[in-house]
Amino acid sequence: MSVNGIQVEGLRKRYGEGDTAVDALKGVDMQVAPGEVVGLIGPSGSGKSTLLKCLGAVIDPTAGRMVLGDEVIYDGGWKVRDLRALRRDKIGFVFQAPYLIPFLDVLDNVALLPMLAGVPNDEARAVALELLTALDVQHRFRAMPSQLSGGEQQRVSIARGLVNRPPVILADEPTAPLDSERAMAVIRILNDMAQKYETAVIVVTHDEKIIPTFKRIYHIRDGVTHEERGEGRGFA
C-alpha cells in the first residue's frame, strides 16, 4: 500500500474532562489507498462522526497520528498551521444532505472552492464544468440548487467535494436520502472518481444496500476499528 491516501495510527479522541469525559476514539488504525473506497460502519455512538471530524480537521484529536496524501497533518498535535486551507486543498466533503449554497447556481457552487483558493473565475468554472460533465449534471449548470432533484443535488455536492482534486474524500452517509438505484449511482460515481483522480475515499454509512459494494470495510465499535474484507460486489 502506498504512503499516499489516508493513514491513521492510534488516533484517540476524548470529549470533555474528568468524570464526564467520553473516550469516543480509543486508538483507531486505518489505511486507505489512493483510488480506494472503503466503508466505515458501526452502531450509533460508536465514533464514526468523531473520526470523520478528526480527519476533516474540524475537531482536535487527543493523541495519535494522521497522514493525508504525502503530508503528516497530525502527530500528537497539528502539523499544519492553516487548517482551513488544509480542508480547502486536501479534503473533499460529501454530506448526507447536499448542503449546496442556495444563492449560487450549480456551476458556482462547484467553482466556489477553487475561487476561494484564488483560482480565476473562468478557470474555476472550467474545472467545475468538467466535473459536472463527468457526473452527468452539466445540462443543469445554470440552475439554482432548489431547482434540482435530490439525486442531482447530491451529484453536484460530490462534484464540489472533488473539485479541488483533494487526495481525500470524506463522505458522511451520502446515500441516506436516496432510493437504492440513486444510492448505487452515487457509490459508482465515488468509485469512478476515486480511480480517475487517485482519491482515497471513506464512506460512513448505515445503508444496507451499499455495504456489499465495498471491497474493504472498517467496523468501528466502542471507539476501536476492526478491518474486514467486504464482499466487493461492485455495483448493479
Place this chain on the structure above:
Amino acid sequence: MISLAGRDIAHSWGKFVFTGIGLGLLLGVTLTMAGVYRGMVDDGKALLDNSGADLWVVQKETLGPYAESSSLNDDVYRGLLAMPGIARAANVTYLTMQVRKDDRDVRAMVVGIAPGEPGTPGWPPYLVSGRQITRSHYEAVADVASGFKLGDRLKIRRNQYIVVGLTRRMVSSSGDPMVFIPLKDAQEAQFLKDNDAIWRSRRRTEANPDFNRPGASDLLDAVIASQSTNAFVNAVLVTVKPGYAPDEVAASIRRWKRFSAYTRPQMEGILIGKLIATSAKQIGMFLVILAIVSAAIVAFIIYTLTMDKIREIAVLKLIGTRNRTIAAMIMQQALALGAIGFAVGRITATYTAPRFPKYVLLVPLDSIIGFFAVMVICALASLIAIRMALQVDPAEAIGG
C-alpha cells in the same frame, strides 16, 4: 472570486428590497426632520434678510421683537434719524393673529409697515405679483403661503383689507405667513378693543370727576381720544449709512438713547440660539431615537438573514472559506441594505418635503452626513450577526 453578498441579494432580492423600503421610509422621516430644522433656521434668516434692516432697535432689556414682546414709542425713530451713521429708521409692528377670509381663518404674522416707498425697512423687498401698498389704510400684501390671492378681502379684527400684492418666503420665525398692512392700521389692530370694552372704559372715564369737570367737556373728549389710540410700535428698523460699522452705531444707540439695539449677527444669534433652540433640541432628540431605531432594525434584519444561513455558513467554513470572506459577505449585505434604504429615504424626503405646512429645507450636506451615518450604523449593526457567524462551528456541517 465572486461576490457572495451580491449573489445572496440577487437571489433573495424581494426580502432586501422590501426591508430596504421599510428602512428607507424611516430614513426619509429622519432626513425630513433634519430638513424641518434647516427650514426653521432658513425661515429665521429669511425673516431677518427680508426686513431690510441693519439694526433692530427695541425696548430696553428685551430681546424683541421676534423673541420677546417689545414696545417703543412711535416717535423714537425721529430721534434715531438725527444720529450719525443712520440712513433710515422706520417703525414696525409684529402681531401674530388669526386673519379671516370669508369663513376661513389663517394664522399669520401681521406686520405694520411705516409709510414710505419700497425699500423702507420692514417693507417686503420684492413681490411675486401685484403691487406694494400705496394707500395708508385697508390695503394688504400677503405671503402666498397664506393661500390668499390678489383681490381677496381679509378681515383683521374689525377692519377689511384688500390684498394688492403677494410675496414669497416671507414668514415668521415659527413659519406663519406674513400679511403686511399700513402701520396705523396695525397699531389700531394691536390696540383695538371690542365695543363693550370701549363703552365700559368710556363710562369709567366719565365717572372720574377729575376728567369730567363741569364746563370743561373738551378735556373729557381729549382723554377718551388718547385712550383709543395706540402710540406704540414693537421695533424700529434701522439701516446704516455706507462707511459706518453697524456695531458702532448700535453701541451709540445703546449709550445715548437707552434702548436695546441689535445687529444682524446678534439678531440671528437670538433667533437661532434662543427662539428655535428648544425645537432644535427636540428635533435632535428625534434624530437620536430614529438613528437607534434604524440601527436596531438593520441589526435585527441582518441577524435574521444570517440566522437563515447558519447551515450554509458552517458549510462555507468547512470547505475552507476564511472568516474575512464571511464577515465581508454579511457587512456588504448590511451596507447594501443601508444604501437601498438611503436611496428610498432620500427620494421619499424629496417628494414629501414640499407637502409639509412649514418650510422643509433638504441640505445636500445633511444628505451626505446622513449617508455616512447610515453606513456606519449598518456596519455597526452587522457586527452582531458577524460575531454569531464567526462562532459557527464548521463541525456542525458534518453533523452527529
